[in-house]
Amino acid sequence: MGALFRVQWKSFLRRFSRPARSQKPGRNKKPRSKGFVLGLWIFLALWLELVMFIFWFAMFPLLEMGYDWLFFSLAGLAALALAVIGSAFLTQATLYDAKDNELLLAMPIPPWRILLVRMLTLLLYTLMFVAGILLPACVVSVILTGFRFWQPAVWLLLILALTLFAQALCCVLGWFLRQLLLRLKNKAVASLFGMVLFFVVYFAAYNGMMQGIADIGAHAEDLSAALGSFAPAVVIGRAFCGDILCILAVLLVSCALFAAVVWFLAKTFFASLEPKRRAAAAKPEKRDERERSAVNALARRERQRFLRSPSYLTNLGFGLVLLPAVPIAALIFRGNILGVLEQPEVAAILSPYVAPICAVLLGFILCTTPLTAPSVSLEGKTLWLLRSLPVSGRDVIRGKMRFHFRFTAPLAALSALALALILGCGPINALLLAVFAVSLCAVIGYFGMAFGLRFARFDWTNESWPCKQSGGVTASILGGYALLILLVGVFFLLTLALSLPAAVSLAVCDVLLLLLAFFGYRLVYGWGVGVFESF
């Protein structure tokens, strides 16, 4: 068990340490920076803490009205919900898709030990979500209601217990997901569809909750009555308020549930790994013997990998579903949106800013689609093929970039034009919006590739690592958001401080993005090619 844990722990830590090394003599012999990826995760955690602190502070009327338990019920339920959303897909991939499962199961190690050791790293991930929600709630409670000596120890125990509880729920969901995937023909598309459905339900629930919270003081009694009839919520809330019986109940139920889930998964582990060949066998493909150039063949290969990898498609393809969804939603609610925009007092302020607001909305979606970021690491053990075939590093990168552009740029341009048309932005704004979307695609593609090359690792054991947790993907998405915030700042500086028309400010942002895309192009086809050829 200790040896197994050490191996898994090393594998976990290596994710934050040195990326792939060059095989060329005399180059890159010393380990590269270890802290950057860890730093990004710490930044994310701190950001979550700040957001949640503000959120819980807005709920102060509950504490003032004496509804302490309700405050903590909401915090506990939110923590469980976020942890399950954040970890369920990762749990499935980590437990069942790990490439060393067969190796370990062939050794005299009981399956429950393998599962338990795999879960230790998952528990850390889940703890990040649970603590991320609950710690700020605890701090807000101390600020508003005072400190009691028992609170740190009890709250720590409860956070750990709820982490176990959330992980148990993730395991159950992961098990169901596994059973479903074993029986599906196109796992990747089905996973994406499931994720979209999941988020639709989540946002509907979130929207309902936010409406209730908007005036929490007025809704406190209704909320108390609603959650008061839901025993687990009451128990969690009262446990955080120091009720001994409830504390014991949370600890006992969480530990028992976690143990029961591990026992059940261990019993079904072998069967869950066995491929249901008859059910899952993909339909034989129609032969496609069209001739293609080397770069097109490489781009096609990237497309096939993307469409057939559940991890790749769900983690980086979600934005591609949202891109057409935005103009469709705008079309459905066109009457309502235009009704608001045409009110004289709103129109006077907002009408010049409709196109820039659309640009920010599309931009936030596009930032989640750096398709190039994991593509280098995804070569994994098949990297030898590219290196033994007569293709240059430049061609390989061109293939990856072409795949990115073909998937993102047309969708982004069409969404931008459709949105502008539906909201009546006018031809100039429509054009500026489309240029913004397409040039942002280019920036995200080039910098995603650059980050992917910088943090490339080929020794992953399941695809969810390069697609979800790698430094390349994290840096690309966060970098994209930072860029967007910067552009919003530039826009307001030009519009408000220099009194430029909104369309001119948007055009300036377009030019900045095009310049950045050009810089990205030079970076990737200069430095990037050299890095790829050194692997």
Next chain:
Amino acid sequence: MLRIDHFTKRYGEKTAVDDLSLHVAPGELCAFIGHNGAGKTTTLKACCGLLQADEGTITVGGVSVRDDPLAAKRMLAYIPDNPDIYEFLSGYDFLNFVADIYGIPKDVRAERIGRLGDQLEITGALPSLISEYSHGMKQKVAVLAAFLHEPKLLLMDEPFVGLDPVASHQLKLLMTEHCEKGGAILYSTHVLEVAEKLCDRVAILQNGRLVANGTMDEVKGDSSLESVFLGLAEQKEA
């Protein structure tokens, strides 16, 4: 066809291959043998540009692998010891991908995939995803892909591992035909009986150094290749 001159490769302090010189002429089938860790895979990888030489030169058809790797790679094919190929593609997709990279015309690739697929008994499985293949089936697809562009030089790292007896036999036939047409093959193996029957040349590597090199008759004389190899191993231990 393949000229390796004074090739040296080091991994940190360890010298994996030390001053190796080996020539394989067109039409020659050369067995590359040695104990585990002798440097066979390192040499084969360096020949196809997967590793860079620390010292020495390697040329394929007169083209330096270091100076013009793409031109050299167009003349060769490499089959690694473990067939890690794209599991998200079907067998046909993978072969078409390789054909596209080498610029093989549509009708030519269809004929070759059909003929070689039938010969290796893999045609029926080609429409399925490679992720559903067994190890041996992946090896067959890797072999098929290597022969697809009719390379002048074939570099094979233990190519018979995982193949069933029929496929092994067919691969031997393919290798012999390839050399009869003027192609060259350098392949590593631990199955000395097969090497003895199949090859015209043999090179024996020990701790990164070439300890025997020549035609099969020159190296083994009247004894067997196995006894020569074991004799060399005993000399080393002594």
